[in-house]
Structures are given as C-alpha cells and as structure tokens.
Amino acid sequence: MIRIVGLSGSPRHGNTEVLVQEALAAASEAPVEVSTHYVSLAGRKIEPCVDCQVCASQARPCIKQDDWAATINEILDPIPDGLIAGSPVYFCGETSLLRALFERCTSLLKGIWIEGFPTAPPDLSRTAAAAIAVGYHRHGGVEHTLDSLLHWLMIMGCACTGVDYIGGGAWQRVDGLDTVRNDPIGMRNARAAGRRVAYLANLLWTGRAGVGEGLIDWLKYRNLEEPHGANPN
Secondary structure (H helix, E strand, O other): OEEEEEEEOOOOOOHHHHHHHHHHHHHHOOOOOEEEEEEEOOOOOOOOOOOOOHHHHOOOOOOOOOOHHHHHHHHHOOOOOEEEEEEEOEOOEOOHHHHHHHHHHHHHOHHHHOOOOOOOOOOOOOOEEEEEEEEOOOOOOHHHHHHHHHHHHHHOOOEEOOOEOOEEEEEOEEOOEEOHHHOHHHHHHHHHHHHHHHHHHHHHHHHHHHHOHHHHHHHOHHHOOOOOOOOOO
C-alpha cells in the first residue's frame, strides 16, 4: 500500500488545509491501494534552529523541547511513499512555523557532512513529493513559496514532481471572496499535485524490486566514497 502524507504549514485551519486535503483526496482515488495521513502545524509550537551545534557535537537529534520531534516523527515514521507540503504565503514566503520545522531538520541530516556520524539520514530517495502554496493574489509570492518548499523537499532527498509549473499554486482572493474554494485553477492544481505524487510514488514503489537493494545501499550517503565536504571541482 502507498502511504502519502500531506503537511500544512499554516497556523490556521484555513485555505492551505483545504488544498492539502484536496490533494490527498485526489491521491486516494488512484487505481492502487493508497492510505493518506494529514498533518497540520496549527496549534503546534516549533522554535527555529539557533545553530547550537549540539546535534553535531553530541551526535543526537535536536535538543529543543517543543513539538518538532513529535511532528517530524508523525511525518517520517514510517517513511512515506509520497509527501505533499503546503503553506500559505506570508510576506512572499512560507510561514515562520513551517520554516522553523525545515531548519530543525538539519539535525536529521548531519550524517551527510560529518564522517562517522552514527545515525544515517532518513532515506527519502523513494518518496515522491510536491509543493502547494496559496496567496492572497496570484502574483504575491506563490511561486517563491513553492520554490522554498521544493528546496526543503529536495534537501531531504525526495523525488519532486511539478504541477503545471513548479507546484500547486492557488489564489484565495477570487471575485471578492476570501476562500480558495472559489479558485478553480488552484483547486485543480491541488488535485493534480495529489495525482502526480500518487503516480510517481507507485512508480518508485514498484521499481524498487527491479533496482535491487544493492544499488539502493550504494546510493545512501553513508556509503559514498568521496570525503565529506570535498570540493568536486
């Protein structure tokens, strides 16, 4: 069964939730077995990274005591086959709450850069992903926000797919109404994101046997022969 997680980075239960849920609903209509799980950051406390370096020096997850660990575990345990990340546009970018979640993920990835680090990064190389963003206006930062979400998904190792352009962009201010449900293009984009993630997730799942575990292990960061931090040039 394909497991797809939808993440809303909004501090509210509003338009982003509508879009992410629409994407998950579309994904669940795929002609394969699909289970979906929705994660909302509304009501959660997640502080930004302060670069304390404890995760690196003590080889441990982030020590901050808030809702980050429980939230990231809900998203990544078990590793999803599909991941759809959504955010409203706040000042031409994602919400500070979602940005804080992104920043703190550095503690999960230290094995990429620190030789001998005891914990391998989560393997999202077979996780299909897409981004969704909704702004007050079509040209008020939607693509910039999508780009930022895609950067996080790619850094985490996901296999990203676009929707029309780079993601599922939507507009909440349509005909004087402040609701994304009145934006047919945005709602269509959300459904397209869900369908594409379900499609790619199924391809990655079914292709795993053909690829073989040997090639998968070869690709993992801890098995790379190049010295950490080496300059490829």
